[in-house]
Amino acid sequence: MTTLAGTGPLVRFALRRDRLMIPLWISLVALTLITSPRTLKGIYSTPADRADLLATMRTNSSLRALYGPALSDSLGGLAVWRVGAWGALFAGAMSLLIVVRHTRDEEESGRQEMVSAAMVGRRAPLTAALLTALVANATVALLIAAGMTVTAGDGFAGALALGLATGGTGMVFATLAAIVAQFTESARLARGVSAGLLGAAFVLRAAGDAGTADASSPLTWASPIGWLENVRAYAGERWWVLLLFVAAVAAQGAVAYALTGRRDVGMSFLPSRPGPAAGRLGSAGALAWRLQRGAVIGWSLSFLASGAALGGVTAGATDLVGDNQATRRMIERMGGQSGLTDAFLSAMVGLLGMVAALYVVQSVLRMHGEETSGRAEPVLTGAVGRVRWASGHLVIAFAGAVLIMLLGGLGLAAGYGHGLGPILGACLVQLPAIWTLGGLAVLLYGATPRAAMAAWGVAGAVLLLGWLGPALKVPQSVMDLSPFGHLPKLPGGGMAWSPVVLLTVVAVGCVGAGVAGVRRRDTAG
Known part of the structure; x- marks a missing residue:
């Protein structure tokens, strides 16, 4: 029996369990981006209006911190400015919840131990969780690429770059959550730590964008959400930045696989401290x-x-x-x-x-x-x-x-x-x-x-x-x-x-x- 035996059934089971949650998250992420060009077209209907907005954003650090830099005055470029960082944030949240739910949550409940007693490989549960996250993020990327091509009307290249960057951000935090799950004994703590790291990435991006108008700050580059901005969808795409997502996913995935092979099911590398000898909870x-x-x-x-x-x-x-x-x-x-x-x-x-x-x-x-x-x-x-x-x-x-x-x-x-x-x-x-x-x-x-x-x-x-x-x-x-x-x-x-x-x-x-x-x-x- 290989360490990946049983991965297929576990993926199907995970998708069935999340048949409501995943579509809702996918809809939130994709619709947030796809609907923006139509809204922006109604607000900034002329090239002059969009040019004025671009000039304003270059001098307004507080709004750049909230939304990100405006790198193009096209409808697609303004959509990336307005909701690109938020779409990446939602994709990251979706991904970490999926991975923690199908790894640490299963171990904490005891279900993983029963599943592992059958013909299921040691790394199959982690692989199934990451593949489930991959399916969700790939769907997000495809919907954004197709939808933005229609609603933005600025060509397929920018839409594809935005879709891949959004899905790539989700997978970065999926593999990061897989690592966190190896160090925590409870799913609650795993979700909290992973969400905290996601929030820290957003804050790093905001701090970097507040200081520069073109996403060139080292703080922006230190955040995966900042990588999405530096892909520059609709503003002269930098396709090579997508390699950062690939490298991060591969490196973090390798670490997660190495760690999961070195611990017992249900245990963690940082176990909880034992409580006091006498209970202190009276109600x-x-x-x-x-x-x-x-x-x-x-x-x-x-x-x-x-x-x-x-x-x-x-x-x-x-x-x-x-x-x-x-x-x-x-x-x-x-x-x-x-x-x-x-x-x-x-x-x-x-x-x-x-x-x-x-x-x-x-x-x-x-x-x-x-x-x-x-x-x-x-x-x-x-x-x-x-x-x-x-x-x-x-x-x-x-x-x-x-x-x-x-x-x-x-x-x-x-x-x-x-x-x-x-x-x-x-x-x-x-x-x-x-x-x-x-x-x-x-x-x-x-x-x-x-x-x-x-x-x-x-x-x-x-x-x-x-x-x-x-x-x-x-x-x-x-x-x-x-x-x-x-x-x-x-x-x-x-x-x-x-x-x-x-x-x-x-x-x-x-x-x-x-x-x-x-x-x-x-x-x-």
């Missing part, structure tokens, strides 16, 4: 905090930093818009205001709220992970009732949303320079919509645990609608499918209490029904 809430504190701290720091970055570009948004009425109308539609600055701040607060919904869903579904892995059952066999156990996790989820939104607002106000009170108030108004999506996750988990992961699809659809809907001029009736579409647009707009109260009631009802379902049904064990 279900304390256990929930111990399990989720890393995620809460990570999300809190990320929101504080993201808020500061978004606040820092608020003043630059006025320079970006200039006299372009189409851009002004789009931002005002996103923010629901007539004043440009208030509209931009409102749009950024709404974006923070939609991302915070992902935190709540992740935190709620931690209960599902504890239950399916068998760790919840020993806790529930003691003097801990199901409602108490669930309540500990739900307090972390819903109160954590308050914390990260307050920190996001604090960072936004600090980056902008003033308006602390109105901005914090606007952030708190987002909570009923965030809680509604969290309540839906609780309801799915409590009533139909097999469908609990569908909560990710709902949250992803809401984020996609809020991200692309205003730019694509999606009808308001469709936008209203998102709970965020009913919230008052603050700061700057009038406060409407009716939707806030109604969404809060809906969230409470969903949580109550979900907890009742947890109380009545059997555990998954």
